[in-house]
Amino acid sequence: MTVKAIVATQSADNTRRWCQAFRNAWPEARFDAWSESSPVPSGARYAIVWQPPSALFRNETALEAVFNLGAGVDSLLRLPELPRSLSIVRLEGAGMAEQMVEYVLYGLLRAAREFSNYAVSQADVRWQTRPAIRREDWPVGVMGLGTIGTEVAQAVARLGYPVAGWSRTARPVPGIEIFGGQENLAAFLARTRVLVNVLPLTPDTEDILNRDNLSRLLPDGYLINVARGRHLVEEDLLALLDGGRLMGAMLDVFRTEPLPADHPFWRHPGIVVTPHVAAITLQDDTVAQIVGKIRDMERGVAVSGVVNRGSGY
Numbered sequence: 001m002t003v004k005a006i007v008a009t010q011s012a013d014n015t016r017r018w019c020q021a022f023r024n025a026w027p028e029a030r031f032d033a034w035s036e037s038s039p040v041p042s043g044a045r046y047a048i049v050w051q052p053p054s055a056l057f058r059n060e061t062a063l064e065a066v067f068n069l070g071a072g073v074d075s076l077l078r079l080p081e082l083p084r085s086l087s088i089v090r091l092e093g094a095g096m097a098e099q100m101v102e103y104v105l106y107g108l109l110r111a112a113r114e115f116s117n118y119a120v121s122q123a124d125v126r127w128q129t130r131p132a133i134r135r136e137d138w139p140v141g142v143m144g145l146g147t148i149g150t151e152v153a154q155a156v157a158r159l160g161y162p163v164a165g166w167s168r169t170a171r172p173v174p175g176i177e178i179f180g181g182q183e184n185l186a187a188f189l190a191r192t193r194v195l196v197n198v199l200p201l202t203p204d205t206e207d208i209l210n211r212d213n214l215s216r217l218l219p220d221g222y223l224i225n226v227a228r229g230r231h232l233v234e235e236d237l238l239a240l241l242d243g244g245r246l247m248g249a250m251l252d253v254f255r256t257e258p259l260p261a262d263h264p265f266w267r268h269p270g271i272v273v274t275p276h277v278a279a280i281t282l283q284d285d286t287v288a289q290i291v292g293k294i295r296d297m298e299r300g301v302a303v304s305g306v307v308n309r310g311s312g313y
Contacts, residue, residue: 008034095282141192202312
């Protein structure tokens, strides 16, 4: 029996590109591009999606599993039409972890080595050195110890910075000081100067980057947010920066994307803005991973990356 899957993303052009990539990778299977103008169900057993329309799940009633073209599944879980019985499989790695490591290391080194000050000196045609740093003065804390968060924490540790990790449940990571649970969040923040957020977005983590929590960081704290914009209370960050409690922030994700042109983040001297590029989905790696998992499921083999709806990841 031919394996049937339907592909649906946020735009028709993007859907067609992904659909063709899957057809090229597995010619014997059938991959259809979703279109709201074609209300007849395709009979697909698998859906491959990124920010899909709600109508997809109303129309495609034979689905057994949905594969998300990204690591974060928060937008998918918010769809009321998504059947409770439908298995959700998130993307694992697929080249994203390496990109995230690069982004975080750049943000950390830019802050710790004061490269922004050298940029100002160059603009002023001024030869001025900055003092050497002690890595012990720049302890890093990584919030979220999934696949990506663990790789980020270990990469930072290899550079010699003190690193701790915090997650909902504590689990050991070699070379990393571990904090687990809400009861240990304050202690984790109190030993951290550079806070890196890689948490999944759930009802429990929304607004976690608020005034109270960010105020617990060591003096001259720095925030790197590569997870979701809804983790951050934006006005709280601005108040802490303007009040001198934090020294800066590097932000890749925002509550509204694209970030509006009149948003204060664009022109704030303490904030670096990037347009949600910390980890871009690599098509070849992603297609290979999803095709491999569908093949396994067809053989009755359990696959990794299945989302626990109770935890949201």
